[in-house]
Amino acid sequence: MHTKRITPALIAAAAFTLAACASEDPTAPAGGSGDARDKTVTIGTANFPESEIIGQIWAQALRDAGYDVDVKSGIGSREVYLSALQDGAIDVVPEYAGNLTQFFGDLEQGADEAKVRDALNDVLPDTLQAGEFSPAESKDAYRVTRETADEYKLSSIADLSKLDSVTIAAPPEFAERPYGPKGLTDVYGIDASTVSVTPISDGGGPLTVAALVQGTANVANIFTTSPALLDNGEEADLVILDDPEHLIPPQNVVPVVRAGELPDGALDVINNIDAKLTTQDLVDMNLRNVGKERAEPKQIAQEWMNTQ
Structure with missing residues (x-):
């Protein structure tokens, strides 16, 4: 190692x-x-x-x-x-x-x-x-809006291959994490040329949620213990994508x-x-x-x- x-x-x-x-x-x-x-x-x-x-x-x-x-x-x-x-x-x-x-x-x-x-x-x-x-x-997780999940029939990270482009709202360092873009390609076979990261430094907070809901990104990295709240304090209707290959470790x-x-x-x-x-x-x-x-x-x- x-x-x-x-x-x-x-x-x-x-x-x-x-x-x-x-x-x-x-x-x-x-x-x-x-x-x-x-x-x-x-x-x-x-x-x-x-x-x-x-x-x-x-x-x-x-x-x-x-x-x-x-x-x-x-x-x-x-x-x-x-x-x-x-x-x-x-x-x-x-x-x-x-x-x-x-x-x-x-x-x-x-x-x-x-x-x-x-x-x-x-x-x-x-x-x-x-x-x-x-x-x-508290695990990193890939989330999408309910609307996107329904439209493209997304239930797992592997299903992101159905999208023409995968734009992820996430902290800047996420781009270099093993479970980030590289992991999507190596583990789930997502075309690397379709994946990009929109850097937002709020740790999966309201700015990240807003980017997802408003369409600046179509995927977001948000911790499993983080509430996905809108500006009015209501919870956004988001879906956590399953990780059957355990890309994200304990x-x-x-x-x-x-x-x-x-x-x-x-x-x-x-x-x-x-x-x-x-x-x-x-x-x-x-x-x-x-x-x-x-x-x-x-x-x-x-x-x-x-x-x-």
């Missing part, structure tokens, strides 16, 4: 992006010094609400266990926040097992959760460590940490709270955040923690 190397140039780019995201420089070294550092954990989150909610759950669990916690939110895409993790700007970040494995190396087509775990242990750099897989899972929530850098016991706290998290919890919490309630991630996390 080949491991993708994170170059100094990419780390530098990550630092620039992080600095632009917050008035307080999130690339500054995590924590402080001396005894205080022994109880401080710096959590980073990606640039979509679910990651922020999970990060806030971890933060509350760690504070309840007596740790000092700093949360650096909305860092960016996987390329950026993993660079920040390796560079020491953060200590731990919420991740998704299959995508993380494919980022660093190869993953057997159709791999189940156990095979993803084995592969992740093989490809993860020595500087990083994965925690336990949570029962909660995506259990998993903490990734800088190896040996967390205070003693901190990863156990995160693993223990993740074990209580379910996929339906993610669906419900995401809806509270992006739906009519517009609850803040910190509030959602605190109220979920109160039920545990």
Whole structure:
């Protein structure tokens, strides 16, 4: 297996992006010094609400266990926040097992959760460590409008071959993901010349949904736990296409940490709270955040923690 190397140039780019995201420089070294550092954990989150909610759950669990916690939110895409993790700007970040494995190396087509775990242990750099897989899972998915599904009789990803062109509303990095355009061609035989990506950086949120509903794109990459809401707050009538060839691998929530850098016991706290998290919890919490309630991630996390 080949491991993708994170170059100094990419780390530098990550630092620039992080600095632009917050008035307080999130690339500054995590924590402080001396005894205080022994109880401080710096959590980073990606640039979509679910990651922020999970990060806030971890933060509350760690504070309840007596740790000092700093949360650096909305860092960016996987390329950026993993660079920040390796560079020491953060200590731990919420991740998704299959995508993380494919980022660093190869993953057997159709791999189940156990095979993803084995592969992740093989490809993860020595500087990083994965925690336990949570029962909660948030998978990428291909969605189309009900109208498009009915018109072209689309029920699975393979049926996208019926379209003259496949224009996918998705994050910019989706174009390079194994389950993106390349996967459509390699696994499902979709003509590569018909596939394109319309980049939208809202993690499958309302801008992505609008592009699909308004016809800017005819397919969208939206997580299975993400509510597909219209501007008026109503849910769009979308269809998730089946994935019979398992192009998209298991995506259990998993903490990734800088190896040996967390205070003693901190990863156990995160693993223990993740074990209580379910996929339906993610669906419900995401809806509270992006739906009519517009609850803040910190509030959602605190109220979920109160039920545990």
